[in-house]
Amino acid sequence: MPTATEAGLSDTQRQVVELAREFARERIEPFAAEWDRTSHFPRDVIDEMGKLGFFGMTTPEEYDGMGLDTVTYLLALEEVAAADAAIAVSMGIHNAIPTTMLVKHGTTEQRERWLKPMARGELLAGFALSEAEAGSDAASLAAQATKEKQGWVLNGAKAWATNAGTADLMMIMARTDQTGARRGAKGISTFIVPTDSPGYTACKPEDKMGLRASNTAAIELSDCRLPADALLGDGGMGFVYAMEGLDAGRLGIGAQGVGIARRALEHCIRYTAERRQFEKPLHDFQAVQFKLADMATRIEAARALAHRAAVRKDAGENVGMHASMAKLFASETAMWVTTQAIQLFGGYGYMRDFPVEKLFRDAKVTEIYEGTSEIQRLVIARALR
Amino acid sequence: MKIIVILKQVPDSETKIKVKGDGSGIETDGIKYVISPYDEYAVEEALKLKEKAGGDSTVTVVSAGPDRTVESIRTALAMGADAAVHVNDPALEGADSLGVARALAKAIQDNGFDIIFAGKQGIDQDNSQVPSAVAELLDIPQVNIIAKFEITEDKSKATVSRRIEGGEETIETSLPALFGCEKGLNEPRYASLPGIMKAKKKPVKTVDLAGLGLDAGEVGAAGSHVKILKWIPLPERQAGKILQGMETAEASKELVRLLREEAKVI
Numbered sequence: 284m285p286t287a288t289e290a291g292l293s294d295t296q297r298q299v300v301e302l303a304r305e306f307a308r309e310r311i312e313p314f315a316a317e318w319d320r321t322s323h324f325p326r327d328v329i330d331e332m333g334k335l336g337f338f339g340m341t342t343p344e345e346y347d348g349m350g351l352d353t354v355t356y357l358l359a360l361e362e363v364a365a366a367d368a369a370i371a372v373s374m375g376i377h378n379a380i381p382t383t384m385l386v387k388h389g390t391t392e393q394r395e396r397w398l399k400p401m402a403r404g405e406l407l408a409g410f411a412l413s414e415a416e417a418g419s420d421a422a423s424l425a426a427q428a429t430k431e432k433q434g435w436v437l438n439g440a441k442a443w444a445t446n447a448g449t450a451d452l453m454m455i456m457a458r459t460d461q462t463g464a465r466r467g468a469k470g471i472s473t474f475i476v477p478t479d480s481p482g483y484t485a486c487k488p489e490d491k492m493g494l495r496a497s498n499t500a501a502i503e504l505s506d507c508r509l510p511a512d513a514l515l516g517d518g519g520m521g522f523v524y525a526m527e528g529l530d531a532g533r534l535g536i537g538a539q540g541v542g543i544a545r546r547a548l549e550h551c552i553r554y555t556a557e558r559r560q561f562e563k564p565l566h567d568f569q570a571v572q573f574k575l576a577d578m579a580t581r582i583e584a585a586r587a588l589a590h591r592a593a594v595r596k597d598a599g600e601n602v603g604m605h606a607s608m609a610k611l612f613a614s615e616t617a618m619w620v621t622t623q624a625i626q627l628f629g630g631y632g633y634m635r636d637f638p639v640e641k642l643f644r645d646a647k648v649t650e651i652y653e654g655t656s657e658i659q660r661l662v663i664a665r666a667l668r
Numbered sequence: 669m670k671i672i673v674i675l676k677q678v679p680d681s682e683t684k685i686k687v688k689g690d691g692s693g694i695e696t697d698g699i700k701y702v703i704s705p706y707d708e709y710a711v712e713e714a715l716k717l718k719e720k721a722g723g724d725s726t727v728t729v730v731s732a733g734p735d736r737t738v739e740s741i742r743t744a745l746a747m748g749a750d751a752a753v754h755v756n757d758p759a760l761e762g763a764d765s766l767g768v769a770r771a772l773a774k775a776i777q778d779n780g781f782d783i784i785f786a787g788k789q790g791i792d793q794d795n796s797q798v799p800s801a802v803a804e805l806l807d808i809p810q811v812n813i814i815a816k817f818e819i820t821e822d823k824s825k826a827t828v829s830r831r832i833e834g835g836e837e838t839i840e841t842s843l844p845a846l847f848g849c850e851k852g853l854n855e856p857r858y859a860s861l862p863g864i865m866k867a868k869k870k871p872v873k874t875v876d877l878a879g880l881g882l883d884a885g886e887v888g889a890a891g892s893h894v895k896i897l898k899w900i901p902l903p904e905r906q907a908g909k910i911l912q913g914m915e916t917a918e919a920s921k922e923l924v925r926l927l928r929e930e931a932k933v934i
C-alpha cells in the first residue's frame with residue numbers, strides 16, 4: 284500500500300505521523316461519508332485534534348506550539364486529507380494562514396491572546412480575503428475598515444470563507460485607504476476579528492459539490508466595531524501578509540491533494556484485485572496496470588514537490604514559486620487520479636455507496652481555492668521572468 | 669504510588685502474517701509492530717490511577733523484547749507514562765512465558781511497585797500466561813480479565829469486576845496486586861503531540877538478564893520448557909463450487925448431499 288512515508292524521519296516525526304494516521308483512521312474516516320451526506324461540521328473532532336496538538340504543529344514552542352518542521356506537518360495533513368479532505372481544510376488553513384500571520388506580525392499581546400490558544404487547539408481560526416467581486420483579483424477587494432477614536436469599524440462582505448460560521452476568529456482583509464483613492468494591494472490591512480463581534484454575521488453555509496462537511500459561508504460586516512489592537516502588523520501591509528500566509532497554505536493544499544489522490548489509488552489497488560471481468564481480476568489487464576502505475580507515479584511526484592518546497596521554506600528561502608508549483612501539481616494530480624479512479628470502478632465508481640465518488644468531488648476544489656490553477660501558473664510564470 | 673504497566677510489543681492486527689518457508693517462525697520483514705491492544709487498556713488504567721492518586725505517583729512501563737520494542741515504549745511514554753525499563757537480551761528470543769515472567773518480575777522488583785496492570789493477553793500468541801506468572805513470582809494476588817477497576821481512598825484495596833458467562837463477578841483484593849485488563853475497561857487516550865515531544869526526554873532504562881542477576885541459561889531460550897516445533901500457515905481458502913445447469917429441485921438435492929458428504933456440516 285502506498286502510504287505516506289518519508290526517508291530520514293526521526294523517531295519523533297514518525298510517531299507524529301503515525302498518530303495522525305491512527306487518529307484519522309479511527310476518528311475521521313469511518314464517519315466521513317455521513318458528515319458528507321449531512322453537511323455536518325464535527326467541531327468535537329476538530330477540538331479533539333486541537334487538544335492533541337494538530338492545530339499548532341509548526342507554531343514555535345514558545346507560543347505553545349509543537350515547533351515541528353513543515354515536512355512532518357505536511358505528512359500529518361496528508362493522513363487527515365486521505366481520511367476526509369473536509370477536515371484537512373480546517374487544519375490546513377488554521378496552521379498556515381492565521382498562524383503564520385500572528386507568528387510573523389503579531390504583538391506580544393496578540394500572540395498571548397490569540398496565537399497561544401490557537402496552538403493549544405482552544406480557538407479555531409480562519410481567513411477571509413475573497414469577495415463576491417474579488418476572487419482571483421483579490422487585491423480589488425472592497426470591504427472597508429475605518430479608523431475611529433476607539434478603534435476600527437468594518438463594513439462590507441466576504442465570500443466563501445472557510446469556517447466563517449464555525450471558527451472563533453477570522454483574519455479579515457479590508458481596505459484602510461480612502462474610497463476613491465484606491466491604491467490596490469497597498470491599501471489593504473489585516474484584522475483579527477472574533478466571530479462573536481457585534482456586526483459580524485456568518486451567512487447561511489454554501490451548498491457545495493464537495494468538502495461538504497466543511498463550513499463555507501459569506502460574512503456580512505455591518506458596523507463591525509473592533510478595538511484598536513485588532514489591526515495586525517502595519518496598516519497597508521495586509522495583502523503582503525495574506526500572500527505570505529498563502530505560501531504556507533498552498534503547501535498544505537499540496538498535501539491535501541496528495542492525500543485525496545493516495546486514498547483513491549489505495550481503493551483502486553484493492554478493487555482491481557477483487558473485481559473480475561472476462562474471467563480475470565481487472566488488475567491482470569495491462570491497460571489497468573498502466574493506469575495504476577501512472578497514478579502512483581504522479582502521487583509520488585506531487586508529494587516530493589511539496590516536501591521539497593517545505594524543506595526550502597524551513598531553510599528560510601522565499602518559496603512563492605515552489606509553493607505554487609506544489610499546489611498546482613498536487614491539485615491537478617488529485618483531480619486526474621480521482622477521475623481515473625471512477626473509471627476503474629466503472630458504474631460502481633459513480634455511486635454514492637462507494638468512496639471514490641466523494642474523493643472526486645473533494646478533489647475539484649483543490650484546483651480552485653487558495654488561487655486557481657491559472658493563478659498558480661501566473662505566479663510561476665512571473666517568477667521565471 | 670508506584671504504578672507498573674507490563675507491556676508487550678506485537679505485530680499490528682492488520683499486518684498479514686506470513687509463515688517462513690521452513691516453518692521455523694514468521695517472516696518479520698514488513699511487519700508493523702504496535703502495543704498489544706489489551707496492554708493499551710493497562711496503560712490507560714495506570715494513567716487514570718496516577719491522575720487520581722496524585723502526589724508523587726509514577727507510572728513505569730516494563731517491557732521485554734528486542735531493540736524495536738523501544739518504539740512501543742515511547743508510545744506509552746507519549747501517552748503519559750513517566751519512565752520505562754526495557755529488558756533487552758538476545759537470550760530471551762525463544763524464551764517461554766515463564767522465562768519472560770521471571771525477567772519481568774525481577775525488573776519490577778528492582779524498580780519497586782504498589783500495583784501492576786497488564787493486558788489480559790498478548791494478541792500475538794494469546795497465551796495469557798505472563799501476567800499470572802509475574803504475580804505468582806512476586807507473591808501477590810492477581811485478577812485477570814477485569815472490566816472495571818476501583819480503588820479505596822487509602823489505596824489498600826481494589827474492587828474489580830470481571831465479565832463472566834451471564835453476569836458479572838465483583839472481586840475485592842488487597843494491594844499490591846496485579847490486574848489483567850480487558851476491552852471495555854476504559855478508552856485508551858491517544859499519545860498527543862506534546863506527549864510525543866516530552867517522551868523524548870523521559871528515562872528508558874535498558875537492562876539485560878545479567879544486569880537483572882538472572883541466568884540466561886535458565887530464563888532464556890536455553891531453559892525454555894516449551895519448544896515450538898513448527899509454524900503452519902492457515903490453509904488457503906478453497907474455491908467454491910457452483911451447481912449449474914440443473915433444475916432447482918435437483919440442485920437442492922445435490923447441495924444437501926454435498927453439504928452432508930463432502931463438507932460434513934449437516
Ligand SMILES: Cc1cc2nc3c(=O)[nH]c(=O)nc-3n(C[C@H](O)[C@H](O)[C@H](O)COP(=O)(O)OP(=O)(O)OC[C@H]3O[C@@H](n4cnc5c(N)ncnc54)[C@H](O)[C@@H]3O)c2cc1C
Nearest residue numbers: 410411412413418419443444445499651652653654655657
Ligand atoms: C470550498 C471553498 C472554500 C474557500 N475558502 C476560502 C477562504 O477560507 N478564504 C477566502 O478568502 N477564500 C476562500 N475561497 C474562495 C477562493 O479562494 C476563490 O474561489 C478563488 O480564489 C477563485 O476566485 P473566484 O471564485 O472569484 O474565481 P474567478 O477569479 O472569478 O475565476 C474564474 C475563472 O477565471 C480564471 N481567471 C481569473 N483570472 C485569470 C487570469 N488573470 N488569467 C487566467 N485565468 C483567470 C480563474 O482561474 C477561473 O478559472 C473558497 C472557495 C471555495 C470553493
